[in-house]
Amino acid sequence: xxxxxxxxxxxxxxxxxxxxxxxxxxxxxxxxxxxxxxxxxxxxxxxxxxxxxxxxxxxxxxxxxxxxxxxxxxxxxxxxxxxxxxxxxxxxxxxxxxxxxxxxxxxxxxxxxxxxxxxxxxxxxxxxxxxxxxxxxxxxxxxxxxxxxxxxxxxxxxxxxxxxxxxxxxxxxxxxxxxxxxxxxxxxxxxxxxxxxxxxxxxxxxxxxxxxxxxxxxxxxxxxxxxxxxxxxxxxxxxxxxxxxxxxxxxxxxxxxxxxxxxxxxxxxxxxxxxxxxxxxxxxxxxxxxxxxxxxxxxxxxxxxxxxxxxxxxxxxxxxxxxxxxxxxxxxxxxxxxxxxxxxxxxxxxxxxxxxxxxxxxxxxxxx
Amino acid sequence: xxxxxxxxxxxxxxxxxxxxxxxxxxxxxxxxxxxxxxxxxxxxxxxxxxxxxxxxxxxxxxxxxxxxxxxxxxxxxxxxxxxxxxxxxxxxxxxxxxxxxxxxxxxxxxxxxxxxxxxxxxxxxxxxxxxxxxxxxxxxxxxxxxxxxxxxxxxxxxxxxxxxxxxxxxxxxxxxxxxxxxxxxxxxxxxxxxxxxxxxxxxxxxxxxxxxxxxxxxxxxxxxxxxxxxxxxxxxxxxxxxxxxxxxxxxxxxxxxxxxxxxxxxx
Numbered sequence: 001x002x003x004x005x006x007x008x009x010x011x012x013x014x015x016x017x018x019x020x021x022x023x024x025x026x027x028x029x030x031x032x033x034x035x036x037x038x039x040x041x042x043x044x045x046x047x048x049x050x051x052x053x054x055x056x057x058x059x060x061x062x063x064x065x066x067x068x069x070x071x072x073x074x075x076x077x078x079x080x081x082x083x084x085x086x087x088x089x090x091x092x093x094x095x096x097x098x099x100x101x102x103x104x105x106x107x108x109x110x111x112x113x114x115x116x117x118x119x120x121x122x123x124x125x126x127x128x129x130x131x132x133x134x135x136x137x138x139x140x141x142x143x144x145x146x147x148x149x150x151x152x153x154x155x156x157x158x159x160x161x162x163x164x165x166x167x168x169x170x171x172x173x174x175x176x177x178x179x180x181x182x183x184x185x186x187x188x189x190x191x192x193x194x195x196x197x198x199x200x201x202x203x204x205x206x207x208x209x210x211x212x213x214x215x216x217x218x219x220x221x222x223x224x225x226x227x228x229x230x231x232x233x234x235x236x237x238x239x240x241x242x243x244x245x246x247x248x249x250x251x252x253x254x255x256x257x258x259x260x261x262x263x264x265x266x267x268x269x270x271x272x273x274x275x276x277x278x279x280x281x282x283x284x285x286x287x288x289x290x291x292x293x294x295x296x297x298x299x300x301x302x303x304x305x306x307x308x309x310x311x312x313x314x315x316x317x318x319x320x321x322x323x324x325x326x327x328x329x330x331x332x333x334x335x336x337x338x339x340x341x342x343x344x345x346x347x348x349x350x351x352x353x354x355x356x357x358x359x360x361x362x363x364x365x366x367x368x
Numbered sequence: 369x370x371x372x373x374x375x376x377x378x379x380x381x382x383x384x385x386x387x388x389x390x391x392x393x394x395x396x397x398x399x400x401x402x403x404x405x406x407x408x409x410x411x412x413x414x415x416x417x418x419x420x421x422x423x424x425x426x427x428x429x430x431x432x433x434x435x436x437x438x439x440x441x442x443x444x445x446x447x448x449x450x451x452x453x454x455x456x457x458x459x460x461x462x463x464x465x466x467x468x469x470x471x472x473x474x475x476x477x478x479x480x481x482x483x484x485x486x487x488x489x490x491x492x493x494x495x496x497x498x499x500x501x502x503x504x505x506x507x508x509x510x511x512x513x514x515x516x517x518x519x520x521x522x523x524x525x526x527x528x529x530x531x532x533x534x535x536x537x538x539x540x541x542x543x544x545x546x547x548x549x550x551x552x553x554x555x556x557x558x559x560x561x562x563x564x565x566x567x568x569x570x571x572x573x574x575x576x577x578x579x580x581x582x583x584x585x586x587x588x589x590x591x592x593x594x595x596x597x598x599x600x601x602x603x604x605x606x607x608x609x610x611x612x613x614x615x616x617x618x619x620x621x622x623x624x625x626x627x628x629x630x631x632x633x634x635x
Contacts, residue, residue, distance in 0.1 A: 300597070303595055312573075319587065319591060320587065323590065325595050331521035336529050337520045340528075347541075
């Protein structure tokens with residue numbers, strides 16, 4: 001393994017990806033190269049070799065900077081799960097690999113969607129390390145877990161059939177509607193791959209604070225262990241709760257069949273805290289299957305939303321198939337629609353408080 | 369019960385007020401049992417007397433008084449939606465005064481209501497229940513032309529959202545959803561007759577006829593009940609051979625009985 005001192009002045013001329021937004025750049029002292037084995041979350045200096053699907057890199061400020069061949073960028077190694085884009089894993093060695101997410105994820109490409117262009121080719125030149133040669137990993141820049149807080153805000157999760165089902169838009173609209181209702185709303189994206197757009201959208205909608213799994217020290221949640229996933233969930237939910245909001249809105253990325261998403265809903269310590277789940281779907285059949293999946297795990301699904309609501313016919317079919325209210329995604333930002341959802345969550349919380357048997361059932365939710 | 373009131377006969381009563389209010393009253397010869405009062409609300413033909421007469425047999429069997437308010441067209445042109453606006457032609461206020469008068473007269477309070485409303489009366493009744501869910505115990509809604517859906521993104525009376533005419537509306541879905549409700553629609557009431565509201569928005573959201581609209585409203589209510597985790601209390605039932613004519617409902621032997629069994633149970 002070779003260690004090479006990094007010129008601090010050069011560091012600030014590099015394009016630092018969104019995934020590195022919590023990193024203290026003054027910690028960077030050395031570049032490790034040669035026989036090193038990257039791990040998820042390790043920071044790497046990479047050179048852009050050939051522009052492909054991702055022509056831009058999302059910076060820490062969320063500005064999407066154009067990439068040019070020969071550019072030097074700082075990204076994180078990570079696993080990527082995106083059925084509409086790429087599947088990638090952390091490579092075993094430094095060297096040529098791909099930029100598999102615009103937020104700044106370097107990975108060995110496994111699969112890509114037919115509609116995707118070639119993933120942008122990069123070469124990872126070395127791992128960033130501090131002056132003592134310790135690798136810099138996102139885990140070092142995570143928020144600490146909080147101690148137990150005497151506060152139980154209402155908690156609503158948004159899940160969906162797949163990526164691009166309308167979850168993020170639904171979350172943002174819901175946050176906006178609740179904020180318009182003068183409620184204090186906090187939000188987080190618990191799983192997925194680091195990308196600023198979703199995070200910023202929640203901020204722009206008025207949630208405060210907003211976190212994502214990057215704040216818990218993970219570049220993505222694909223292929224992380226159950227314990228690590230539990231750590232993400234408890235850290236972010238705990239941090240949000242500590243700010244004493246009235247409502248917490250949580251986005252769970254990808255589809256419910258995705259491994260880590262399914263695991264999140266299987267965690268009793270998470271599922272038992274939920275007051276409601278809103279399900280986003282692309283079509284009525286997906287809505288029916290998703291609602292049935294959630295209901296089978298005794299999760300408190302309260303409604304359907306998402307891309308399907310652009311179609312009145314699909315909306316009607318979904319209402320008939322699920323037996324649940326279907327909320328047009330854009331209607332969620334209306335304060336009275338948000339009020340109905342808020343009242344629904346409160347009502348369910350009250351019912352649980354009055355019914356120990358139902359409360360026990362809810363506490364056991366998720367494990368099916 | 370007040371002395372001097374005739375039994376076994378439909379009587380017209382007038383409530384003295386700035387705007388006199390009329391209603392029909394029937395007191396069973398068998399006497400009122402268990403404080404039972406049946407309230408029935410006419411459609412746009414405003415045949416309140418027929419309503420009172422049509423349920424007299426059941427009133428005798430069940431020992432129920434009948435109260436049938438009359439909403440004249442000149443005074444209450446939009447009684448179906450409870451009024452022209454929050455300030456004008458408020459049929460719900462008139463209804464409450466009639467209920468109060470009836471309560472004093474017969475010694476039994478019709479509220480919380482066990483009521484039936486046909487067509488425009490069904491519209492009035494379900495909207496009254498939405499506004500005042502604590503005042504309605506059970507209801508049967510007969511073939512309304514259209515409904516207020518529990519959709520907070522649509523303005524009242526299509527949905528629950530406030531408007532310029534109806535500002536600052538507040539609804540309590542949990543209370544409303546807990547009202548056991550039956551929608552009765554005639555099997556042949558799937559014709560787009562002259563009286564049916566055919567606005568594109570209602571056609572698009574609620575359906576093309578009263579059967580579709582009834583089923584969709586009941587479904588929407590049960591869906592909301594599921595979201596709120598309260599037991600679903602809404603049903604839609606079809607009356608064989610009935611069209612939208614009020615008489616065709618009464619022609620079906622089980623119709624009046626079904627209304628009473630839902631409101632008062634099987635006697």
